[in-house]
Every structure is written in structure tokens, then in C-alpha cells.
Amino acid sequence: MPLPNKEQNQPSSSPSPSASKKGKLYIVGIGPGSVEQLTVHAKNVILNADYILGNDTYLDQIESLITTQNVYRSSMGQEVDRAKEAVKMAENHVAVMVSGGDANVYGMAGIVIEVAERNHLDVDIEVVPGVTAMLAGASVLGAPIVTDAATISLSDLLTPWEVIEKRLDLASQADFIISLYNPKSRQRTSNFERAIEIIKRHKPAHVPVGLVKNALRGDEQEFIVTTLGDVLNYNDWVDMRTAIIICNSDSRIWKSPHGDKIITPRGYQKKYEY
Ligand code: SAH
Numbered sequence: 001m002p003l004p005n006k007e008q009n010q011p012s013s014s015p016s017p018s019a020s021k022k023g024k025l026y027i028v029g030i031g032p033g034s035v036e037q038l039t040v041h042a043k044n045v046i047l048n049a050d051y052i053l054g055n056d057t058y059l060d061q062i063e064s065l066i067t068t069q070n071v072y073r074s075s076m077g078q079e080v081d082r083a084k085e086a087v088k089m090a091e092n093h094v095a096v097m098v099s100g101g102d103a104n105v106y107g108m109a110g111i112v113i114e115v116a117e118r119n120h121l122d123v124d125i126e127v128v129p130g131v132t133a134m135l136a137g138a139s140v141l142g143a144p145i146v147t148d149a150a151t152i153s154l155s156d157l158l159t160p161w162e163v164i165e166k167r168l169d170l171a172s173q174a175d176f177i178i179s180l181y182n183p184k185s186r187q188r189t190s191n192f193e194r195a196i197e198i199i200k201r202h203k204p205a206h207v208p209v210g211l212v213k214n215a216l217r218g219d220e221q222e223f224i225v226t227t228l229g230d231v232l233n234y235n236d237w238v239d240m241r242t243a244i245i246i247c248n249s250d251s252r253i254w255k256s257p258h259g260d261k262i263i264t265p266r267g268y269q270k271k272y273e274y
Helices: 017-021 040-047 056-061 079-089 109-118 133-141 161-173 191-200
Strands: 024-029 051-055 070-074 094-099 125-128 149-153 177-181 208-213 222-227 242-246 252-256 259-263
Touching: 024 040, 024 079, 024 109, 040 094, 040 125, 051 056, 051 079, 056 070, 056 094, 070 079, 079 094, 079 109, 109 125, 133 177, 133 208, 133 222, 133 242, 149 161, 161 177, 161 191, 177 191, 208 259, 222 259
Parallel strands: 024 094, 024 125, 051 070, 051 094, 149 177
Antiparallel strands: 177 242, 208 222, 208 242, 252 259
16 A cells, blocks of 8 residues: 655745745635735745736735735636746746635636646645635624535536536535535626526525625625525625525524524534533
8 A cells, every 4th residue: 555645735834035046836825805814824925926926806915915026917717828827937936826715616726737737847836725715704604514515616617507507406405505606707697596496496495595795805795694595686796706605404594693694503402402
């Protein structure tokens, strides 16, 4: 039996400026959108980079950390070119590819590593995790997850819609808590409604649903707590900056002193008194 690899995938200590002589590529999850939510390691990596690559939205979110680093901006939809540029830069420089939330959750980790693999490049790559939208949204809503959950992106740009439908169908049949990403874009306005109709086939109408827009982005944050039966009343409110958490049949709305939030009991009530 092969021995487990202890060396790879261990986070390095944060780089010092002198590390810039040696090439390395960091793929950094920058969290939900405010610098306070970055991990300490992510922040240090960004501060010590030679080059930072990203789209306008992500670069704007970390603007206060950009001083002497060179910046390579590209637009949304140009992820492949950006990934190619990043692996090239990392031959001789410390390059940081920023990705919103976590880079493994519909983020840049995949395409960057695929490009490096396909071109047989010997690049030192480290993926730095970040707080993903599902967890940022959950923190705003109270305790809506706490047990088994599935994340499903409603973007059919890279995944065929039939596959998305199947995942929605089976995840709701199994009563997973479902976190929806990419509910809408300018071109795709009906996917959210279609997804809810599929989930309604299996989950009861009383299941709580949390909609969180701009989670953990300061004053821009807004949220709505509703139910699966009523969520389409808020269809127009949902946009591409919204994370959605559709709970399970045990979840309930928590009448908190600060408004309605959500609790999903994990099962302690069956074993303990409190
Ligand atoms: N890698 C990112 C997700 C990219 S997909 C992550 O880990 O969070 C983009 C989708 O994520 C958006 O359409 C939205 O559904 C969700 N999202 C990202 N940041 C968000 C935030 N701060 N608040 C609410 N939803 C967010």
C-alpha cells in the first residue's frame, strides 16, 4: 500500500518578500467580499505577491491590500486566459490568482490546475482556502445547516441543465439541505424558478428557505427568511449576488430577537434535555 504523502498540500508559512525570487502560484479564496473575512494566511499571501490576477469584482474587494504588487485584470468569462497567464507568471514570480469565496467552490482552483497539468508545467501551486458563500450565508441566518448539505450551481454554462435537474431532484429526494449558487444571471433568469419547482416535488412547503444577498459585505448585506412554499414570491429579489439555503424537513424558523432566522436541529433534542 503506498504511503500517504505528508509533504504535499501542506500550507506553507506565509511568504516573506524575499520569496519573490522563486516562482510559486497561490490560488487564493478571498472569502465573501470584505477584507475582514480573509484568512490571515490569504492576506499575507496577497500582501507579499509580485503579481495578482483576478477579475474586477475580486480585485476591487481586496483593493486596500494592493500597494506595490503588479495587477493583471481580466473580465469574467476569461478564466482560461487568466489561468494560462498565471501559470506562466509563476515560473519566475510569486503570482496570486484571487477567486471569490473559496477557489474550490465553482472557483479558479480547477481551471488553473488543469492548465498546469495539461501543459506538463512544473509549477509550485498552493490552494489557499476561503469562506464560501454557503457558509457566509449560513452565518447570517443562524444555524440553517449543521447537518448534511449539498451545493448546486444553477449556472448551465459549463454543466448541462439536465445534469443540474438530476442533482436537484436527487438531493431533494434525500432531503439534503441544498445551497444554491449562481441562481441567476442577466441571460439566465428562469433557472431559479425551475429549480424551486423541482425541489418542491420532494420537500414539504413548510421547509425554511434563507436568501442572503451580499453576505458579509457590510452595509450591502440583506436577507430574507421564508419557506419553500412562498419563496417564489421573492423571485424578483434574487440575483447573481444571492446565496440560497433550502433547509430540510426538520428545520424551523427561529423567531430571534433580531428577526426571523433558521435553526436546523441536528438531533441533540432526541438524546438530551436542554
Ligand atoms: N467561489 C465562490 C462562488 C462562486 S459562484 C464561493 O466560494 O463563494 C458565484 C455565486 O456565489 C453567486 O452567484 C452567489 O450565488 C454566490 N455568492 C458569492 N459570494 C456571495 C456573497 N457574498 N453573498 C451571497 N452570495 C454569494
